[in-house]
Amino acid sequence: MPEHGDMPEWNPSARAETPTPPQPIEWNSQDVDEVKRKLITANHILHHHGVVDGYGHISVRHPSHPDKYLMSGYLAPALVSSPDDLIEYWINDSSPVSPHAKKGYSERFIHGIMYAMYPKVNCVIHSHAEAVLPYATSGVPLMPVIHMAGFLGNNVPVFDIGDSYSSSCPDEQQDLLVRTAKLGIHLAEKFVKTPRDPSFESHFPPDPDYSVVLMRRHGYTTHGRDIETAVYRAIYTKINATAQTNSMILRGALPPGVKAKFELEFLTDEMCRGCSRMNEGTHDKPWKLWVAEVENSSLYTNRG
Template identity: 45%
Template sequence: MVNLTHTLSTLITANHILDYHGICDAFGHISVRNPLNNNTFYLSGYLAPGLVSSPADLIEYYVANGSAVDPNAGRGYVERYIHSEILKRFPEQNCVIHAHAEAIVPYTITTVKTQSAYHMAGFLGQQVPNYDIKDYYNDTQTHDMLVRNSPLGAALGELFHSPSNTTNTTSIDHPLVLMRGHGFTTVDSSIETAVYRAFYAQANARIQTTAIGLASAFGSQGTIDYLSEREQLDTSVWNQALWDKPWLLWVRQVERSPVYDNSLGPLVTNTSGATGT
């Protein structure tokens, strides 16, 4: 049964998880489509993710144009168009995460390609697109790297789909898109699995960077053996079946932390890991 309270509680806790693991700092954001109305979504107002604590901190926006449902809603994120445009472009997706994770940013400004370095990140696929916002600015706009309007958000959203896939024009062919000199954005059908992707994308970047450093110690003899396409596909299938295991751990970590508050109550209600509010 659709439960908006549970969805919003999960969104608040997901904000905390992204903060706890350094995927977001004071910046970055996560949205969820309204389970009762496909045409709107929820996103924190102008607040660091670690400080989001109640539905009053959230703003409901229209998917169509990123405007607030309540015209008197408080200050929101400038980059809410990342969320509105991706949720509009991909109606089967329900959660968008955008962050400036430090381990990932180097891959947005160098020619080093992001690769799946281990089995937890096969979902990255053979190609991770890099959104270069300077390709989409016009001269009258500020060039501050921020996705400040719908056209810039739509251009980012388009990179999640492969133009060669004409069979399903709303499929996510690239689950994660880098953003030059900025960070990354990822999307999935649920909050839990989108957080999984963000977490392991950052972990993968750390491992890949370490591997590159080790391999370089051997000069031209150094090699790195990344996952093959087949291994990426098969590990992705495996990962999709076990996202709940890390999720329950991450929920417990933030719920037991004195840093975070969730006025809608705990998601983990017993030691068997059942969730609900």
């Protein structure tokens, strides 16, 4: 303990370093085995945090072949345990690279189309997390209510697959799954502000405008430039949804004569920008914790 006389003088203008996003990793400079191992771990983390259950999935762009992506075969994410459980797909049509590939997820078009449209997206996550579902079913907008969810922004778009079903195709099974390229395109288009203009060859920015899109009656999809960013967004979308729901319930349950001390307000656009930078500048810290949690749970195995 320092002597009292050693203490620095009180400095009211002192401030800590501002957390800013680190330099993005060169995605294609990574070792493919390392990426596969991290993808398996990410499957476990998403399960451990209730982002996925038996359903839901995560994929990554192949680090050495940007025209391919990797995701688990037809398995619950918690049970993915080996690189052999992963399947390589072509981005252009989401068909498996190997003709002998095992059965895969029918909703892989969510992933393939995101990589095809947005070159800076290297990881995609799709979830039916219970806490987020009320915002996919009620019409109440999902808003950023806490500083850890600045990435949500003040307009989380909603994709309604009902608008994409064609009345001229009576055989189409309307199960709400994104099981075709056409449905994948309609979902991926929701990640940008400006509507699609087919007269432009490259009408999409390399990076989407929105980090999360809600899927009506279904769930949500998010993405990132790397696995850590996408996992962070998937988890904190869920945490923010819980905080927003509980805040609204609490306000509605005020006993007679008790007045709330302040209004339920959301992050401003400026707060969203600042928090988003802070989130991306610090998510290496929870990532290490999340890895340790799943490595110390006997449910999960990673032979990658």
